[in-house]
Amino acid sequence: MSILVYTESENGKLKKAALEVVSYAKAVADQMGTSVTAVAVNADNVESLGNYGASKVLLVKDDSLKDFNAKKYATVVAEAAKNEAAKVVVVSSSADSKYLAPLLAVNLEAGYVSNVIAAPSNVEPFTVKRSAFTNKAFANVEITTDVKIVGLSNNSYGLVESGGNASVEDFSPSIPESGVSVESVDKATDKVSIADAEIVVSGGRGLKGPENWGMIEELADVLGAATACSKPVSDLGWRPHSEHVGQTGKPVASNLYIAVGISGAIQHLAGINSSKVKVVINTDAEAPFFKAADYGVVGDAFEVVPQLIEKLKAFKASNA
Amino acid sequence: MKILVCISHVPDTTSKINFTDGDSKFDTNGVQFVINPNDEFGLTRAMWFKEKQGASVDVVNVGGAETEPTLRKALAIGADSAIRVNTEATDGFSVAKQLAKVVNDGGYDLVIAGRESIDYNGAMVPGMLAGMTGANYVTNCIGLEVDGTTVKAVREIDGGKETVNTSLPLIIGGQKGLVEESDLRIPNMRGIMMARKKPLKVIEPIEASAETKSVSFEKPAPKGAVKLVDADNIDELVSLLHNEAKVI
Numbered sequence: 001m002s003i004l005v006y007t008e009s010e011n012g013k014l015k016k017a018a019l020e021v022v023s024y025a026k027a028v029a030d031q032m033g034t035s036v037t038a039v040a041v042n043a044d045n046v047e048s049l050g051n052y053g054a055s056k057v058l059l060v061k062d063d064s065l066k067d068f069n070a071k072k073y074a075t076v077v078a079e080a081a082k083n084e085a086a087k088v089v090v091v092s093s094s095a096d097s098k099y100l101a102p103l104l105a106v107n108l109e110a111g112y113v114s115n116v117i118a119a120p121s122n123v124e125p126f127t128v129k130r131s132a133f134t135n136k137a138f139a140n141v142e143i144t145t146d147v148k149i150v151g152l153s154n155n156s157y158g159l160v161e162s163g164g165n166a167s168v169e170d171f172s173p174s175i176p177e178s179g180v181s182v183e184s185v186d187k188a189t190d191k192v193s194i195a196d197a198e199i200v201v202s203g204g205r206g207l208k209g210p211e212n213w214g215m216i217e218e219l220a221d222v223l224g225a226a227t228a229c230s231k232p233v234s235d236l237g238w239r240p241h242s243e244h245v246g247q248t249g250k251p252v253a254s255n256l257y258i259a260v261g262i263s264g265a266i267q268h269l270a271g272i273n274s275s276k277v278k279v280v281i282n283t284d285a286e287a288p289f290f291k292a293a294d295y296g297v298v299g300d301a302f303e304v305v306p307q308l309i310e311k312l313k314a315f316k317a318s319n320a
Numbered sequence: 321m322k323i324l325v326c327i328s329h330v331p332d333t334t335s336k337i338n339f340t341d342g343d344s345k346f347d348t349n350g351v352q353f354v355i356n357p358n359d360e361f362g363l364t365r366a367m368w369f370k371e372k373q374g375a376s377v378d379v380v381n382v383g384g385a386e387t388e389p390t391l392r393k394a395l396a397i398g399a400d401s402a403i404r405v406n407t408e409a410t411d412g413f414s415v416a417k418q419l420a421k422v423v424n425d426g427g428y429d430l431v432i433a434g435r436e437s438i439d440y441n442g443a444m445v446p447g448m449l450a451g452m453t454g455a456n457y458v459t460n461c462i463g464l465e466v467d468g469t470t471v472k473a474v475r476e477i478d479g480g481k482e483t484v485n486t487s488l489p490l491i492i493g494g495q496k497g498l499v500e501e502s503d504l505r506i507p508n509m510r511g512i513m514m515a516r517k518k519p520l521k522v523i524e525p526i527e528a529s530a531e532t533k534s535v536s537f538e539k540p541a542p543k544g545a546v547k548l549v550d551a552d553n554i555d556e557l558v559s560l561l562h563n564e565a566k567v568i
Binding site: 070071074094095096098099100101102103105106107110111112113114115127131132133134135136137138139140141142143144145178179180181182183184185186187188191192193194195196198199223231235241242244247248249250255256266267270273276277279280290291292293294295296297298299300303304307308311312315 | 331333334337339346357358361411412413416438439440441442443444445446447448450451452456457458459460462472475476477478479480481482483484485486487495496497500501502530531532533534535536537538539540543544546547548549550551554555557558560561562565567568
């Protein structure tokens with residue numbers, strides 16, 4: 001018996017979310033008196049997972065798994081779980097992990113809880129806290145099946161280095177046929193995605209037009225942040241839909257969320273509420289966002305943002 | 321093409337979220353329920369297949385009689401008939417199990433559910449349904465074209481999108497992008513009148529026990545007041561983010 005964790009990579013490089021799920025799995029393993037086994041697909045440097053608490057890594061190298069495929073990957077993780085007689089399987093909340101987890105749950109006849117935000121409050125019965133009602137509440141959920149799947153909300157647990165070592169074993173499960181194949185991928189490779197970002201800089205209609213996004217991108221660059229936008233901005237076609245955050249867009253769970261020229265409609269706030277620290281910059285002191293934010297600047301974005309960029313550059317230079 | 325659209329009956333976005341019975345149940349008192357927004361994009365796309373490609377469109381909900389107005393609304397938007405599986409929706413797994421029976425019995429080619437509901441946000445029913453029925457599956461779907469049994473779908477991924485080729489039978493986890501918000505339909509009087517005469521079949525559930533149980537709910541701790549920084553003193557904001565919030 002062990003805790004199995006699925007560690008995602010992109011172009012061979014382990015994602016930050018992979019290190020976070022291993023850190024989390026280590027805490028669960030300690031609670032249950034067992035060890036952590038990671039499963040990785042076509043990833044490099046997987047020994048590094050030892051530092052976050054994995055004692056073993058099952059490494060799959062297979063060209064047929066070059067593109068992510070939910071059914072094939074779910075089978076890989078399921079086979080690894082069976083191999084290890086895992087009682088708990090931990091996955092992240094990336095788009096891909098949320099795609100495969102329900103298939104994995106059916107395959108393993110395991111109860112699955114998504115959007116989990118903390119280590120189990122109890123392992124017998126196994127109980128975890130998750131966000132619900134689009135971040136307006138939390139639910140404490142008991143998983144009653146023998147095998148349990150936990151989907152950890154990104155940035156909710158953080159990275160914990162435990163300084164251990166992991167042994168690496170080759171793993172070659174049989175991969176099923178899948179009726180879904182990737183034709184093309186359209187993705188900005190030089191930009192951090194909203195799901196992976198620790199900081200998100202988001203712009204709203206207060207920016208007046210797509211031609212003014214330069215300063216949002218510059219602010220994001222200085223902070224190493226992802227860029228996002230409000231719904232009206234994506235509806236108007238100023239920015240792509242993939243940047244739209246909110247209830248019907250992408251959820252944001254970053255450490256820092258900076259909203260520029262966004263009034264804070266309830267649907268928007270619902271999607272970004274699980275960000276830890278929220279900053280709002282808006283000309284309208286009555287904007288609802290000020291009630292949801294931790295820090296606010298009442299002022300014109302076109303004056304405040306360039307100043308903020310300049311001050312942050314100076315701050316980075318003096319802290320480099 | 322036979323299409324089934326799964327409709328979740330959820331509290332309207334602006335609803336106050338409260339709990340009763342020792343914080344063990346959602347308090348529906350004074351709450352207005354709507355079609356789950358992610359499902360509504362799927363329903364509207366299904367209407368397009370009905371009008372342009374002659375598809376039939378049924379809608380289904382797993383829930384008690386209180387969810388029927390939501391199903392009637394889907395009928396008023398244009399679905400042909402509705403099915404209600406007469407049991408309380410307890411967790412994603414048990415709901416998927418009930419839906420799998422409906423899908424298999426009805427011989428549906430295409431099932432569109434929302435990528436997640438806006439109340440429990442489980443994001444698991446369409447995937448579990450695919451696992452149980454063996455159908456192909458694409459979630460976070462923002463584009464869907466069907467030609468015969470051949471399907472081209474677009475999935476939103478972290479940081480972009482991917483185009484996939486697949487085929488019917490297919491389960492879709494839909495969301496905004498499947499149609500645009502401006503394409504969503506408000507039922508008109510004629511639609512509402514017709515919906516009253518359309519069939520709404522109530523079927524009894526099969527045995528399907530839940531795998532997870534929500535034991536209690538809690539609300540986030542009340543947030544402190546916003547700390548305002550003067551627009552002429554952005555240095556202070558940088559300092560607060562560094563020293564107090566410790567996020568930069």
